[in-house]
Amino acid sequence: MYCDLHTHSTASDGTDAPGDLPLLAKRAGLSAIALTDHDTTDGIPAFIEAAGRVGIEAAAGIELSADPAPLFDDDGRQHLGTLHILGYFIRHDAPHLSEVEARLREARAQRNPQMIARLKELGMDIDYDEVIAAADGSIVGRPHIGQVLMHKGYVKSIHEAFLKYLGQTGEAYVRKDRLSAEEAIAAIHEADGLAVLAHPTQLGIDSAAQLEHAVAKLKKLGLDGIETRHSDHAPRDTEQFGRLAGKLDLVTTGGSDYHGSRKTVSLGGQKVPFAMYENLLEVHRQRGGG
Ligand SMILES: [Zn+2]
Numbered sequence: 001m002y003c004d005l006h007t008h009s010t011a012s013d014g015t016d017a018p019g020d021l022p023l024l025a026k027r028a029g030l031s032a033i034a035l036t037d038h039d040t041t042d043g044i045p046a047f048i049e050a051a052g053r054v055g056i057e058a059a060a061g062i063e064l065s066a067d068p069a070p071l072f073d074d075d076g077r078q079h080l081g082t083l084h085i086l087g088y089f090i091r092h093d094a095p096h097l098s099e100v101e102a103r104l105r106e107a108r109a110q111r112n113p114q115m116i117a118r119l120k121e122l123g124m125d126i127d128y129d130e131v132i133a134a135a136d137g138s139i140v141g142r143p144h145i146g147q148v149l150m151h152k153g154y155v156k157s158i159h160e161a162f163l164k165y166l167g168q169t170g171e172a173y174v175r176k177d178r179l180s181a182e183e184a185i186a187a188i189h190e191a192d193g194l195a196v197l198a199h200p201t202q203l204g205i206d207s208a209a210q211l212e213h214a215v216a217k218l219k220k221l222g223l224d225g226i227e228t229r230h231s232d233h234a235p236r237d238t239e240q241f242g243r244l245a246g247k248l249d250l251v252t253t254g255g256s257d258y259h260g261s262r263k264t265v266s267l268g269g270q271k272v273p274f275a276m277y278e279n280l281l282e283v284h285r286q287r288g289g290g
């Protein structure tokens, strides 16, 4: 028996509706599935309702993006890694979590106009409507701003646009408003969920000692578990993270990080034992949740 504890729906950047995932999971031979959309729980009600209808175990989840910088001792240095924290068995309508989601949504909506305002200050003729047109119906992002800059002859390529203006060291760059790891874990706990470090390889830490140091910091902030199985992990990563979980007394989880047809990863592709789901549920019960 298998489960998949890391999936995305159209509520974030997946291509399957949240209400379709339970049936797809059942057809893929899974006994449990968790929905973990980026920074939103909008898909949870439809997902849980469908899981009940289809007859499959389901966990309400979320995947919050947080700022990885404080995990490193050399705080000021630039880290290109990403820190994602999964929440499991959350109350999707918990007030603090809803506030956090609203704040992140607002920050995303503000960021592109802020970057365009900076480009204008730098003397460029560009406005938001042109960028929206360049996006042609997809979610507006920096590549579309780059496209407009290129078409207007300010840069020769989108790469140059990132280098000079839109990348982390560019003149018009506006930081993403990111949660701290502490805020992300607290929001998940306030919603009675368990907080799990997603795909540790994406933190971009090469040394095992440094990774342990970073995960130990997260554990101090209340982290409950580590995602050991993931489509990006080689078998030796899974082993390493499993050992680390044992050492730091963290639960282990796993999932495919399925995004529908947007990525090549398939639902249930990680062969995660159903026992991982049961164990997670048991830890959640012990902590007094649901
Ligand atoms: Zn992620």
Ligand SMILES: [Zn+2]
Pocket (backbone or CB within 6 Å): 006, 007, 008, 036, 063, 257
């Ligand atoms: Zn994900």
